[in-house]
Amino acid sequence: MAIFTYLLSKDFPLRGQDISQGVNVLQKLRRIKSYKMVWLFSRYSTGWLCGLHADFTELYVSGCVDRMLNKKEGTRRVRRYFYTTFLREPIARFISEYRHVNRGATWIASRHICNGRAPTSDELPLCFDPHLGWDDVSLDEFLHCPFNLAFNRQTRMLADLTLVNCYARNGTDPRIRDRILLESAKRNLRNMAFFGIKERMDDSQMMFERLFNLSFNKRLSAWSRSKSNDTDVNPEQLRLIREHNELDIELYDYALKLFEHRLAAILNRSSLLQDGSRESLKAAPTEILVFEISLNFDVFRDDELLGSDETT
Template sequence: MHSSEMQKSVSVQVDSDFALLLPSGAYEIKKMEPRSKLRRVILFCLLLSLFGMVAFGYFCPDQVCALSPRERVSEAVALTYAEAPGRPLPDMIAQPGLSYDEVLHDDFRFDLNAHDVMVFLHIQKTGGTSFGKHLVMDLDLKRPCNCQRARKRCHCFRPHSNEIWLFSRYSTGWKCGLHADFTELTACVGGELDRNEGSAVHRRYFYITLLREPVARYLSEYRHVKRGATWKGSRHWCQGRTATGAEVPPCYNGDSWRGVTLEEFAACPWNLANNRQTRMLADLALVGCYNGTLRHRTSDTDRVLLASAKRNLAAMAYFGLTEFQKNPAFCANRRRSRWSLLQHKPGQRGVPDAC
């Protein structure tokens, strides 16, 4: 019998390695690691990985932790969904915020004691000034907004903390720019609240807005500009930068367009009053932001913006129609409002005269 056939090898758990020579052959005794220790190491690694994924998804902002950057979606893709009225855009360009259906059917109630935030998208000349004042002065809350006489600003805090629950002109000011649109707000609100409160918090956002009959809104903006309004403080922020003067050129020379005629107002091809409500509700990244969209608008571009605006409007928790504020119930409520807190009275500029 060959010596190689007589040599056998076994493994047992001992404190050290040694060789044992027995009459039936040579046995090599090797030290083994306990299986229980190896299992503990594997279990620890799995738990650590799971904790990391949960923490990553919970604390990291969407705009930072997205698996891929949001790029311009081709017009062909967006137009496919624009052809059918009311058909939602694909998930790849879905926007944050709770939709009306979610609020209605899934019992997503706005919770002042949690981290829910109401975000008011204020479109020019839709009655947003009056509506914004009602939000800070006329809601029946356990801890009403604290409005200061000397300033057009109210502190709207949660019942048991100094966290902000309302993001609007009269609560936080124009933190995201004068009359910030949907594209600006969704990229800005979270960071501004984090800076204001000194910490990053996982919040739910309830977007709300007001809409107005387009022709009436356009004429109202014309009259406002004719009196000297410019909204020069608007940032037009999109995809990480402000639109340049060449992308959003003024329609006038000088400080304002005071005294402009309606014909001159309508003749300017890049007048932001044109189709303003759709533009302010849409995701402008879908059409390359302001890069050429004002000077070289096409029917396809307009259809993409309309499809996106419908999608975002459907994803809002609430929207109202300006014309319905003219009914008697609204007028009665308005007359009971504490307008003096913000130094406004019915009939003054900025307050509707329909009543």
């Protein structure tokens, strides 16, 4: 959710203590800021340095983040990156995007860089006249554009698109291409230190806070309302939405199971800590970099805590 990185970008609306070392985490973050080092990479803190709503391929695979931070900080150095993201129930997410486009959004400035270049107009045709926009588009029109990037957006933006030759579709069996993208998205999700679920905001917030040993001053669920629930959708439109978002539906189902696995591991770890039978959580990182794509890409990895065999 955008509110997640928005609140993080504010002047530390958090509180936290590194239990194992007795060091205030916020002091670490403020020290990073005093040296003009970037601790948060997101639309609200650094702007769209890798392009409007950059995806995993643009941020990570292309190496854009390192290049942009080297340029912004004026130096080359080794950094620790902690990726996170939020997922959303695919039907509601699709309808929400439709409502956004209907109000005038087009994201036409997005670059979609993959393998060092933007897609050609043949590889990625537009659904609308760029001079006119797509304001007031009907849901039926939105559903019947075969090039609509709203279809399976979460899968596409979490996958490594270089595995399927980016946006080129010539000579590729669509079914094979879809499976490669879905498996890539699942793999990248597993490798993220933290991901949240919009429909589970309280649990997501608790998970983030315990992983990073930081606490928000407000409940994120207070900002989880959406206009997608107010949109009238007839049975045929709902059928088409499901059909066009099959990959996202499967990815979301997988994410829910993985989320439960991680949540149980964290709660169990916390219980052991309270019993005094395990050591304290690791020290909080000295730099936290949170990335955002259209899904809200962010960051953290701790295999010891989460386990490396998350396959369900």
